[in-house]
Amino acid sequence: MFSFLERVDRRIIYILVAVSVAVPLIFNVSLRPAPMATADAFFTAVERLEPGKIVLISADFGPGTLAENRPQAELAIEHLMRKRIGFAMISVYALASPFLRQLPEDVAARLEREMPGQKWEYGKDWINLGFQPGGMIAIQGIAKAEDMRVFLKTDANNIPLEDLPLMKDVKSIKDISLLMQFTGLLGVFNAWVQYFQGPLFLHGCTSVTIPEAFIYFSSKQIAGFFEGIAGAAWYEVMLSERFPQRGSYNVALRVNTGLSFAHLVVLAFIVLGNAGLLFGRRKE
């Protein structure tokens, strides 16, 4: 009698999952996220930065993980831009190249609309070092370069690095205060941990690798990290509290809210399947 609980058609599951996600999105429901200690640590590390040295942001994600990594990178970039801390974008993943250009441009445009009269300029506030092939060999090359302007030569637009105002006083890894690395790829995060030693390390991971990231957070190899989109949502709340003029731009919050409803649906189906098993056994 209860065997049907274990044999619900897959298309019904698909529809229910899609509806559970779509409804809060349609009605623009944004719930305050659960607090995340790891995102707090990320926020504190960025707040403590002083102008002078630059931040290196490695966006090693592609279209497959942009749902979680893009909001993380956007929020981190926004925080740096609001504090007027210069940063350089880089990646060791070829498919990330468009994000290296688009993310800072989109954030700068949004901030300029929010604060008319203030400008963020390429070359002065940020630069794009582009995709560096070779993975770990590129990372260790940059870390050990005596003058990375000579090693890397140009930015992604073929402009010589010594012609960019942001790189005027940046020679080596010693002139980088912080590394932010956003990825969902296996092995890339480990390569940065292994070969880019020195600056403070902040990480943004997809939810799949949260347990893995915790082992590095525990050993203080990373000073803070985003736990997937939930971490980004909590960070967005902290950013809005720190900068009240920020307004209602809340992509991470929206996605996190929709995600929560989806979780409940999946859990309900797991319970349903086990209920079918339990009642089926009892009947036997």
Add this chain to the structure above:
Amino acid sequence: MGGKASLAALGGVGFLRTHYRQIITAGITFIGGFYFFLEFILPAQIGEFKFGKYHDQISTGVMVVGAMAIGLGIINILRIHGSAILKTSRGWMNSLALLGGMFIMLAVAGSDLINSEKSVSSWKYLANLQTFPGKVLEDFQTKSIPAAERIEALGRFVGQTLDQIAANQGPLRRPSGADKAGVEFSVLNADLLQAGAHALLLAQEYRAAAPDLARIAALSRELSASLKSAASAAQKVATANYENAVVRRVQRLLENGFFFPLGAAMFSLLAFYIATAAYRSFRVRSLEALIMMIAAVVVMLGQIPHGPLYVWDKLPAMRLWLLQNLSTPAFRAVYFGAAIAGLAMSVRMWLSLERSPLSTGDDK
């Protein structure tokens, strides 16, 4: 004795003849890792000798070796999908879509690269030109090289650039749309006109019967300053033109219209599959499965937002405790084993003790 030595030598030569490929491959594999191994174990400085002196060049060289493989992907794709199209075998339309997409992206992104290069060259040339008047003066004073023709050549170049701009051609043409770039365009024109005027005067001074070196030096400095200012304005104008070019917009269309959405959508299908898989396969039939289920529920519910969905406000703290004190040490135990095994495998690969997974099986 002599006979045995000869036999051994013959055997060695025979071994080399039949196994020379393995030996060469093993040798190159060892050399590939030897520098980085030494770089790790040796100090950075040994007396006067700095071990990592050529590290940049070696790293770049290794990256070049790997980058040379980019053509392999195209060749294989052309072989497989090209033959599918030529033979009009099943699914040839899909192969056409693949090759079409690839060549269109190559064409658009390649054109964008060329545009980018032209854009940078246009203002970079002006930036480098600012050193030219000083170089001409130095050559005139120290080597008595005639300077007037050289400065006139500079003047002709400035004139050609102005003509090109007036004809609305080249990377330094008037940008469409952006206000700031319009202002920079006016500055660029003014600076180039001023540079042209300075070049004319400077050439006349050089041609004078008794050139006034002080006046020549002052004019050279003014000419350099005009060129420097023109280069700064040219950078903004060239960048604005590059960003507004049709090729750049088409590239963004391909990225935002196809590349990102298709990739994201492919991966988002997994959401449906994992929901179905969780429903169909996650059955609590043992104590271990129950522990796994409890941990999964705590982790998932622990990050539910506040409000009507909140099951218990202590769940986020429970989740954090579970991740820090249960998940972390368990995963770390697995990680220790995997890391040591990975290192052992890397050493075996480096010393060619392991048969390469990519070997062709013809090793002799």
Add this chain to the structure above:
Amino acid sequence: MAGEGMAFFSFAWWEIFLGGISTLAVFSFLYRENPFYRFFEHLYIGIATGWGIIAAVRNFLWPRVFKPLLGADLMVFPDGSLSQPYNQAYLLFLLPMSFGLLYYAILSKRHSWLAQLVIGFELGYAGGLAFKGTFIELLPQLFDSFRPLYVPGSAAESLANIVFVLTLTSSMVYFFFTFKRTPGGIVSRCSGVGRWMMMGCFGAFFGSTIMARMALLVERLDFLIHQWAALFY
């Protein structure tokens, strides 16, 4: 929101419109396999391949290899003189380039063994780098694993550390196969505890995996609802 201030059939409009069509084409696979999905799937692979090739050329091969090698970074002044002399050291790039071209030997049945040379070189340098990477990554993890079992004044921290060390040691015992285990012995029981602890870890992974996959879907639906649908009203 999309649609505000966006001209119809402008580039921005087409970007969103085609993005929605692409997303729906992929989602059509949920109903069943269909040619619409296959067409867009192949289109994606082609575009990604083309993009990856140009990215490597644009960001590395052209500015750092070919441009200095060919002297394209040298400037010719209006009078025909060069801004700086050609640096002949760049000719050394020909060595790794020639070596890297051996990759293409894999296409020949007779000479495919030559590709093993360059593949072996790549494996070799990865092996050499692995020494440094492994120890730098591993040692802090090892040091962090030694925790005090008794922390004066903090029972909660003491308990957490006890659980931590117990979990770590029992999980490591689970993977220790050097000595024979007797059923019911200390090692077997410890290994059993380790298995339970690891199930807790895998449960965390499972929950996290569900979160990750769902987030991808939420982002796509967010795009369809707030950007694509907004084009039409």
